[in-house]
Amino acid sequence: MRNWPIERPYANDNPLYVNNTHSININPATYKEAFTGWTDEYTRVFKSNIYADYDFGFGLKARATYSYEYFNWIMECFEFTYPAYTYDRVAKTYNQVVGGGNLNPYRRTDRQHNETKYAQLQLNYNKKFGKHTIAATAAYDQTRMDLQFLRIHTIPPTNYIPIQNLVDQDELNNQWTMSARASYTGRLNYNFNEKYLLEAIGRYDGSYMYAKENRWGFFPGVLFGWRLSNEPFFKSLKGIFSELKLRGSWGQTGAESGVSAFGYLGGFNWSSGSYRFNGVTYTGIAPRGLPVTKLSWVTNTSTNIGIDFAIFNDKITGQFDVFRRKRTGIPAARYDVLIPSEVGYSLPNENLNSAENRGVEGMVTYRGKMGPVIFNIGVNTTLSRSKTLETYKPRFGNSWDEYRNSSQGRWDNINWGYHILGQFQSQEQIDDYPVNVDGSGNRTLLPGDLIYEDLNGDKIINTMDQKPIGYATGSNPYMSFGLNSQFNYKGIDLVLVFGGGTMQTWIYSNELKIPYGTNNGNSPQWLLGDRWHRADPYDNTSEWIPGYYPPTRKDFQTHSNFSRTNDFYRVNVSYLRLGSTEIGYNVSQKLLNRFKLGLTKARIYTNISNLFSIDNTLKFQVDPEVSSSSGLVYPQSRVFNFGFSLTF
Amino acid sequence: MKNILKFLIILIPLFFFSRCGDKLLDQPWSTTILLESQVWNDKAMITDLLANLYNRLPVHSQINSGETNYGCYDEGVNTGSQESSTDIANNNLTTYSYSRWTLWDYTYIRDLNQAIESIKKYSSKLTVKEKQQFSAELRFLRAYDYFEMVKRMGGVPIITTQLIYDFSGDPTYLRHARNTEEEVYDFIASELDAIKDSVGNISSGTPSKDRANKYSVLALKCRAMLYAGSIAKYNNLLATPITTPGKEVGLPAARSAGYYQASLNAAKEIINSGIYSLYNKNPNPGENFYEMIVKKAGNPEMIMTTDFLIPTRKHNWSYHEICRTMREDNLSSSAINPDLGLVEAFDYLDGTAGTLKGVGTGSNTAAGQTNWIFYDKPNDIFANKDARLYGTIVYPGTSFKGVDVEMQAGVYEWSASLNRYVRYESETFHSLYTDGKLLTGNGGPMRISQEVSNTGFYIKKFIDPATLSSARGVGTDIWWVRFRYGEILLNAAEAAFELGGANIPDALTYVNMVRQRAGFPANSLYTSTLTLAKLQSERRLELAYEDHRVWDLMRWRISHTVWNGSSATPSANQYALYPYRVIRPGHPNDGKYVFDRFLAPKFKAARFFQMGNYYSAISQSVLDNNPLIVKNPFH
Amino acid sequence: MKNKLILLAVIVFAIFIAGCEYDNYTAPTSFLSGNVVYNGKAVGVRSNGTQLELWQYTWDTKGKIARAKIAVYIAQDGSYSARLFDGDYKIVRLTGAPWSNPNTDTLAVTVSGNTTYDVPVTPFYTITGETFTYSGGVITSTCMVNKVGTVAITSLTLYIGITNIVDANNNAQSNVLAAAALTDLTTPKTNTVTLTNVSPTFLASRSYVYARLGVLSAGSSERYYSPWKKIMLQ
Numbered sequence A: 001m002r003n004w005p006i007e008r009p010y011a012n013d014n015p016l017y018v019n020n021t022h023s024i025n026i027n028p029a030t031y032k033e034a035f036t037g038w039t040d041e042y043t044r045v046f047k048s049n050i051y052a053d054y055d056f057g058f059g060l061k062a063r064a065t066y067s068y069e070y071f072n073w074i075m076e077c078f079e080f081t082y083p084a085y086t087y088d089r090v091a092k093t094y095n096q097v098v099g100g101g102n103l104n105p106y107r108r109t110d111r112q113h114n115e116t117k118y119a120q121l122q123l124n125y126n127k128k129f130g131k132h133t134i135a136a137t138a139a140y141d142q143t144r145m146d147l148q149f150l151r152i153h154t155i156p157p158t159n160y161i162p163i164q165n166l167v168d169q170d171e172l173n174n175q176w177t178m179s180a181r182a183s184y185t186g187r188l189n190y191n192f193n194e195k196y197l198l199e200a201i202g203r204y205d206g207s208y209m210y211a212k213e214n215r216w217g218f219f220p221g222v223l224f225g226w227r228l229s230n231e232p233f234f235k236s237l238k239g240i241f242s243e244l245k246l247r248g249s250w251g252q253t254g255a256e257s258g259v260s261a262f263g264y265l266g267g268f269n270w271s272s273g274s275y276r277f278n279g280v281t282y283t284g285i286a287p288r289g290l291p292v293t294k295l296s297w298v299t300n301t302s303t304n305i306g307i308d309f310a311i312f313n314d315k316i317t318g319q320f321d322v323f324r325r326k327r328t329g330i331p332a333a334r335y336d337v338l339i340p341s342e343v344g345y346s347l348p349n350e351n352l353n354s355a356e357n358r359g360v361e362g363m364v365t366y367r368g369k370m371g372p373v374i375f376n377i378g379v380n381t382t383l384s385r386s387k388t389l390e391t392y393k394p395r396f397g398n399s400w401d402e403y404r405n406s407s408q409g410r411w412d413n414i415n416w417g418y419h420i421l422g423q424f425q426s427q428e429q430i431d432d433y434p435v436n437v438d439g440s441g442n443r444t445l446l447p448g449d450l451i452y453e454d455l456n457g458d459k460i461i462n463t464m465d466q467k468p469i470g471y472a473t474g475s476n477p478y479m480s481f482g483l484n485s486q487f488n489y490k491g492i493d494l495v496l497v498f499g500g501g502t503m504q505t506w507i508y509s510n511e512l513k514i515p516y517g518t519n520n521g522n523s524p525q526w527l528l529g530d531r532w533h534r535a536d537p538y539d540n541t542s543e544w545i546p547g548y549y550p551p552t553r554k555d556f557q558t559h560s561n562f563s564r565t566n567d568f569y570r571v572n573v574s575y576l577r578l579g580s581t582e583i584g585y586n587v588s589q590k591l592l593n594r595f596k597l598g599l600t601k602a603r604i605y606t607n608i609s610n611l612f613s614i615d616n617t618l619k620f621q622v623d624p625e626v627s628s629s630s631g632l633v634y635p636q637s638r639v640f641n642f643g644f645s646l647t648f
Numbered sequence B: 001m002k003n004i005l006k007f008l009i010i011l012i013p014l015f016f017f018s019r020c021g022d023k024l025l026d027q028p029w030s031t032t033i034l035l036e037s038q039v040w041n042d043k044a045m046i047t048d049l050l051a052n053l054y055n056r057l058p059v060h061s062q063i064n065s066g067e068t069n070y071g072c073y074d075e076g077v078n079t080g081s082q083e084s085s086t087d088i089a090n091n092n093l094t095t096y097s098y099s100r101w102t103l104w105d106y107t108y109i110r111d112l113n114q115a116i117e118s119i120k121k122y123s124s125k126l127t128v129k130e131k132q133q134f135s136a137e138l139r140f141l142r143a144y145d146y147f148e149m150v151k152r153m154g155g156v157p158i159i160t161t162q163l164i165y166d167f168s169g170d171p172t173y174l175r176h177a178r179n180t181e182e183e184v185y186d187f188i189a190s191e192l193d194a195i196k197d198s199v200g201n202i203s204s205g206t207p208s209k210d211r212a213n214k215y216s217v218l219a220l221k222c223r224a225m226l227y228a229g230s231i232a233k234y235n236n237l238l239a240t241p242i243t244t245p246g247k248e249v250g251l252p253a254a255r256s257a258g259y260y261q262a263s264l265n266a267a268k269e270i271i272n273s274g275i276y277s278l279y280n281k282n283p284n285p286g287e288n289f290y291e292m293i294v295k296k297a298g299n300p301e302m303i304m305t306t307d308f309l310i311p312t313r314k315h316n317w318s319y320h321e322i323c324r325t326m327r328e329d330n331l332s333s334s335a336i337n338p339d340l341g342l343v344e345a346f347d348y349l350d351g352t353a354g355t356l357k358g359v360g361t362g363s364n365t366a367a368g369q370t371n372w373i374f375y376d377k378p379n380d381i382f383a384n385k386d387a388r389l390y391g392t393i394v395y396p397g398t399s400f401k402g403v404d405v406e407m408q409a410g411v412y413e414w415s416a417s418l419n420r421y422v423r424y425e426s427e428t429f430h431s432l433y434t435d436g437k438l439l440t441g442n443g444g445p446m447r448i449s450q451e452v453s454n455t456g457f458y459i460k461k462f463i464d465p466a467t468l469s470s471a472r473g474v475g476t477d478i479w480w481v482r483f484r485y486g487e488i489l490l491n492a493a494e495a496a497f498e499l500g501g502a503n504i505p506d507a508l509t510y511v512n513m514v515r516q517r518a519g520f521p522a523n524s525l526y527t528s529t530l531t532l533a534k535l536q537s538e539r540r541l542e543l544a545y546e547d548h549r550v551w552d553l554m555r556w557r558i559s560h561t562v563w564n565g566s567s568a569t570p571s572a573n574q575y576a577l578y579p580y581r582v583i584r585p586g587h588p589n590d591g592k593y594v595f596d597r598f599l600a601p602k603f604k605a606a607r608f609f610q611m612g613n614y615y616s617a618i619s620q621s622v623l624d625n626n627p628l629i630v631k632n633p634f635h
Numbered sequence C: 001m002k003n004k005l006i007l008l009a010v011i012v013f014a015i016f017i018a019g020c021e022y023d024n025y026t027a028p029t030s031f032l033s034g035n036v037v038y039n040g041k042a043v044g045v046r047s048n049g050t051q052l053e054l055w056q057y058t059w060d061t062k063g064k065i066a067r068a069k070i071a072v073y074i075a076q077d078g079s080y081s082a083r084l085f086d087g088d089y090k091i092v093r094l095t096g097a098p099w100s101n102p103n104t105d106t107l108a109v110t111v112s113g114n115t116t117y118d119v120p121v122t123p124f125y126t127i128t129g130e131t132f133t134y135s136g137g138v139i140t141s142t143c144m145v146n147k148v149g150t151v152a153i154t155s156l157t158l159y160i161g162i163t164n165i166v167d168a169n170n171n172a173q174s175n176v177l178a179a180a181a182l183t184d185l186t187t188p189k190t191n192t193v194t195l196t197n198v199s200p201t202f203l204a205s206r207s208y209v210y211a212r213l214g215v216l217s218a219g220s221s222e223r224y225y226s227p228w229k230k231i232m233l234q
Helices: A232-239 A399-405 A427-431 A525-529 A589-595 B002-016 B021-025 B043-055 B067-072 B087-092 B106-122 B128-153 B181-195 B214-235 B253-273 B285-294 B317-321 B340-345 B378-382 B387-392 B485-499 B501-517 B532-542 B549-555 B620-625 C002-018
Strands: A037-055 A060-079 A085-088 A093-096 A106-129 A132-154 A169-192 A196-207 A216-227 A241-255 A268-277 A280-287 A298-311 A316-333 A349-370 A373-390 A415-417 A420-423 A450-452 A467-470 A479-489 A492-507 A570-586 A601-609 A613-615 A639-647 B302-306 B410-415 B420-425 B438-440 B480-484 B575-583 B593-599 C030-038 C051-055 C070-073 C079-084 C087-093 C106-111 C125-135 C138-147 C153-161 C173-178 C189-194 C208-217 C229-232
Touching: A169 B021, A196 A241, A232 A241, A268 B043, A280 B043, A280 B106, A415 A492, A467 A492, A467 A570, B043 B106, B043 B128, B067 B087, B067 B317, B106 B128, B128 B181, B128 B214, B128 B549, B181 B214, B181 B253, B214 B253, B214 B302, B214 B480, B214 B485, B214 B549, B253 B485, B253 B501, B285 B387, B285 B501, B302 B485, B340 B532, B340 B575, B378 B593, B387 B532, B410 B438, B420 B438, B480 B485, B485 B501, B485 B532, B501 B532, B532 B549, C030 C106, C051 C079, C070 C079, C125 C208, C125 C229, C138 C153, C138 C208, C153 C189, C173 C189
Parallel strands: B410 B575
Antiparallel strands: A037 A060, A060 A106, A085 A093, A106 A132, A132 A169, A169 A196, A196 A216, A216 A241, A241 A298, A268 A280, A298 A316, A316 A349, A349 A373, A373 A479, A415 A467, A420 A450, A479 A492, A492 A570, A570 A601, A570 A613, A601 A639, B302 B480, B410 B420, B575 B593, C030 C079, C051 C070, C051 C087, C087 C106, C125 C138, C138 C189, C153 C173, C153 C208, C208 C229
16 A cells, blocks of 8 residues: 555666665565565475274274374575666666665575474273163373474675575574473263263363463363154154254363463573673573462353254254353452552462353254255354453442443443544634544644544543444454355256354554555545545635545644544444355266266356455445454455366 | 284383373473572673663663654654654644653562572672672662652652562552652662772773763762752742652752752762763864764763674664665664754854854745845855754755765745745655756655655764664664763753852863863853853753753753743744755856745644643552552642 | 244344443443632633542442542633542542642532532632724733732733634734733733734634633643633634
C-alpha cells in the first residue's frame, strides 16, 4: 500500500534503470532475484517409526512404538546493494542518485536442528462375553525435544561471494532449548448389546515446565451413550424414529499456560543487556526474581449432552449438542495480600482464575428424491461464546471501576470504544457545538468529521464516554453455520458446500482509515472517493459537498476521527461463502464397456473452492474472514480444479 | 516364546535411549540460567551483573532509547517515517500526561540492594578491597537511580535493604511511607560522600569514563545538589509553592544556599583536580564543538559516558537522525528536526540577540515579503553566530560528511504582473525548475513528505562521521554523554551566581570559559550582563539534545510559562525556516536566497506543561498496594 | 414429538438471542450533575482544564477498597456531569483551579437516579457586567473585576476564538491588561482587539467570532472566565 500510483517503477520506463521512488525498498522493480538478492530456506526432515506388536492370545495385545524425528532447517539470505536512478528530461540523461538505491547489504545464515524422540508402550484388551463387550487400554508415553539454533549475520563486502567471514561479522545468536513431557493413560469401554455405551478415561500428564511438586496433573473423563431406538419401549415410535441416541460426556485435559521454561529456578538470566567497560563489551546478567513454584496445569473441562436422531426412514438425520468448556486454573497473582510496590517484586502466579466457553451446535440433514434427482441437504450451526467465570479476589476502587474493568462472570473480549452520533453538517454547527470533541476546542474539525457521543454529559470526550461497541475482533465468530448439499441425477453429481458466520467484529484502521496511511503511502479508492469535500478544492470558501467519509487531510494521523476507537470504522461481519462447488460426471457402465479398456469406473469433475461470498465487507474489498485491521493479508484464494479418476 | 523374546528385544533398547517419568522432566541445569552460587564469588560474573545494572539506569531521551522524546519539547519536531508511525503524535501533544515522567521502579532498587547485600554475605573469595569497590559502585548506581526518581516524583521511600515477604499473610511490616524530598536529596549527598574514595576505577591516574569513579561521583553530586538548590529556591518563589502537608514534595527555601554551596564545592573539586578540560583540539570552534562529542580518543572533557562498540554493542541514532541528503540506507533519517526557536536562541558572536534578520512570513503575498534580505549564499544568514550552532545543527549552505547538504525548499520567481515574487515548491528530491536549476534540494525541507526535514534543519550532534554508520547493517558506536566538563562548569557558574557576593567572579570565569570555547571572545560576559536568563540560555545551547532541557525548566519552575499551551506564545510552538532561491533574470537579486519563517507544517498543538506535571502521578496500583503512600498534588 | 422438536428449536433460538448483546453487565444510568457556583452564578473555566474528584466512600465492603477517584471534568460553562451507579459519594475540589482550595473540606452527596448538586467555590477574582461590542474591525469588551480573596491579580485578557470554546489555549487573538493597569478595581476595565486577517484563521473576513474574558491571579495557573459571547461580524 505504500506505492504511489504517480511513481513509475523504472525511470522513464526504461527497464535498465530502476526509478528512485520515494521508498525504494517497495518499488516492485526491485523484486527480482538477480537485482535485489535471494532468500533460500531448506527444511529436511527424517522421521522413523519402529513398532512391535505382540498378541498374547486371550484378547490382550501389546504394542511398543518408538519414533525419532530429525528436523533440520537452513535459511540463507543475501541482499545486494543496488543503485537507483532518476531521469533528467531536459538533459535526457539518467542520473544515479547519490545515497539512493540500497546501500545496506545483508547476509544471514540461520541454522536450526530439532531432535524429537517419542516412545510409547500400549496394552489393549478386547473381549466379548455374550451381549457384553469390553475394551481396555493402558499406555505410557514420553516425548523429548532438543533444539539448537545458530544465526550468523555478516555485512557482505561484495554482491557475489556468499561465504561469510569473521571480519564482516555483525551478529551471532545461539540458542539451546529442550522440552519434555510424559503421560500415563488408561481407558475402559463397555458396551451392552450396542444399546448402552460407557467409556471412562484417565490421563496423568507431566510437563517439564512446572516445578517438581506441581509437575503432574490427573485428568479423567467419562462418556456415555444410550441408543434409545434399540429399547423395547421405543418400538411404537420406530415408524418415525429409525434411530435415536442420547449421549453425553464429561472430560478434562490439561494445558500449559502462564509459565516459561524453568520458571521455577531463581538465579540470573544470561545475556540480558550489555555494557561497554573500558573498551570491552560485557554481556549482562539479570536477576531473575522470585521463582514460580506453585504453578501447575490449567485444566480444561468439557461437558456436553447431545442427541443423534434419524426420522422418517432415515430421510432426516440430525444431531444437537449443548456444550460447555470450562478452563480452570488460569494463572494469576494471589493478591489477598497486597505487597507494596517498593518491595520490587510481585507475588508469583498461581492457578486461580477460570473462564468458560459455552454454546450449542446442531446439524440436520434431509435426504430426498425428486423425480430422477436424488439429493441430500444438511444444515449445521454452532453458537458459542466465551466468558470469564471468576478471577481471584478482584479489587476495584469504585463502582465505575468495577463496571469498566471487572471480568467476573462477564463475556470475554468486550470491545470498548466510542459511539459516533453522526457527522457535522456545517462549519457553523461545529463552531457552536458545546462539546469539546477534539480536545483542541473543536478548532481542527471540518464538516463531515465525526461527532463523538458524550455519554456522561460533561462536554468533554474522554475514557468515561466509552461503551462496548462490538464483539471480539480477530477471534472466531460467535455463530457459524454451514450448509452441505449433494445432488445426483443419473450420472451427474453436484456438491455445494456453504459456510458462514456472524457476530464477529472487524475494526478497520491504518491504511483503510487514515488517508495516505500512517507511512505516506496510498489509500483505497473508496476512502478517497466517497468523502466530504469542497466544491472547488482551490477555493476554501466554496460550499461543502457531503459524502460518507470525513474530509481527507494529509499528515494528521492523530486527528480526533482516528485517535479513538469508534464504531464508525467498525463492521459487524456476517458472511455466507460458497466454500466448495463440485460437479462431476460418472461415465455410465454401458459406455465404459464400449471402450473395452477394462474400466470399471470413470469420473471427470471440476471443483471450485471459494466461488463467491455474500458478506458486508464487499465495499472494503476485503475478505470477510480477514481480521487484520489494515486488511493487508492474503484473502482466501479461489482455486479451480479439473480432474478425472479412472478405476481399472 | 520366540515371539515374546523378539518383542522384548525390540522393547528394551527403546527405553535405553530415554529416561522415564520424572527423571526425564527434571533438568537441573538450563543453558541460559546461572545460579546464585555461580555468581557471587566470580569477579567476571559480578562485572557482568554490573553491566546489566548500568544498562538499566533510567533513561528519558537518550541516543539509544527514548528518541521519540526528543520531539516532545522545544528541541525539535517529528517528521514521521515509514517505520515509526506513532512518533508523529508528538507533534499533536495537547497536554503532557501527568504520568509521562512517572518512575517507580523498585525492582531495580531491589536488584541493587540484593547485590550489595549478597556481596557482603557470600563473596568469601573476594578481597576486602574488591568487595568494598563493588559495593561502592553499586551504591553509586543506587544513588543515581534515586536522583532520577526524586527529580520526577519528589520524595520517594528510601529502601536500602532487600525487603522479603515471609508469606505470613500480613505485609504491614513491608510498608514504607514516602520520605520527604529533602531527605532523599540528603541521602543522595551522604551516599555519594561515603563512596567517593572507595569506588576506585582510576588506573594510572586516568579515571574510567565508563565506570563510576571519584569524579563521576562528584559530578553526580554536583548536578543533584544544583537541582536541589534551584527547586528549594524557585519552588518557594512561585505564587503558590507546590507542597504537600507531609513535605513529600517541596524543599524548604532556607536550604537553598546550602545546596548551592555543596554543588559548587563538588564542582570545584573536579575543576581543581586538573584532570579534565574543555575539548579544544580543533581551531574551528564549530567543528570543535561537534568533535567534542564524536571524537573519543584522548577526549579530556568526558567524565562519564555510556559507551558503545561496533559490532557487539551499537545503536542507530545516525540511522534515525542523519540529514536526508547523506543518508546511507533506503529508509529512515531525519526523525527529529530542530526547531527555529532553538536556532534563534544562539546569539551572535558580537553579543546581539540571535533572532535572524530579514525573514519573510511565508504567506506568498506582497506583505510577507517586505522584510526580506537577499543573501548571497544560504549560510550567510547564520554568519557570525555562536559556533555551537554549527556543531549542534545542520543548516542550509553547509556540508556534512563531505557532502553539500543541498537544502532548498523551492524558488521565488518574480512576477511583473503581480508585482511580487511567487513561490513554487516541490515534494520531489533534487527537482529542477523550468530554468534548469535547483527547485527543491536533496535535503528538502518539505512540508509533507516524511523522512526529510520539516523545519529546515537537521541534528548534527552525536551523528557519527564514519562511513556507513547510518546504515542499519553497520550502526554507530558514538557514546552517550552522562557527565562532561562543560556541564560541570555551567553547574558551578549557576551555583556561584545564585550564591552571589564573592562568588560572582567565579561564576563569570566558568561561564566565560564555556563561551570562549564556543567562539565568543574572552570575558564576553561581565557582572552587569550576567543574569539568570543568560545562564539558563547557556545551558540550553551547550547541553542541547543531552537530556537536560526538560529537567532544567522544571527545576527553575518556568516550564509552565515557557510551555503554556497557547498558540500565541512563541516559546510553546515550533517554527520552521525555509530557504528559497530567487529568480529574477536581469536583476541583481537573481540567484540570491531569501528565507521564510512560519509554524512548522507538521506541528499541530502548542506545548502545554501544567502545574501537575512538576511532580508526576503515582500509579493507582502503587497506591493500592501501600496505603501509606501519599499522592502528589494536582492529581 | 413434533412439539418437542419445536420446543427444542425455541430453546436453541433463545440461547442464541441471549448471547447477542455486546456486554452482559448493566451500564450505570444515574447522573450526578450540577454547576460549580459562587454567589449563585456558575464559574466559567477552561475546557478540559479543571476537575472535581469523586470518591465512593461506602465502597469498602467485601474487600473492595475505595482508593480510586473518578475524575469529573468541569465544562467551560461551569457545569459538571458524571454517569454513576447509585450510592454515596464525596466530592473533593482539586487544586489547579481558579478558586481557593479548602483541602480538608469534602462534600457528601448521595446519588439516586438523576441527582443535581451545586458545588460552592470561592474564586480568587470574578468578572461581572461584561459587555462585548464590535465596530469597524475592532472588538471591545468592558467588565468589572471583583477581588474575592487576598491574592494579587496578574492579568485580565480578552480572547477571540473561532469556535465557542475559547480560552487561554484555544484562541486566535487576545489582548492582555497587565497587573499595572488593574490596581484600581472600582472602575470598569476595557480590552480591545483589532481583528487581523492572517492565515490560518483569517479573523477579519469571518461572519462571526467568539469572545471571552479571563482573569488570572497569583493563586492559581488557571483563570476565571466570563461566559462566552458569539459576535456577528457581518
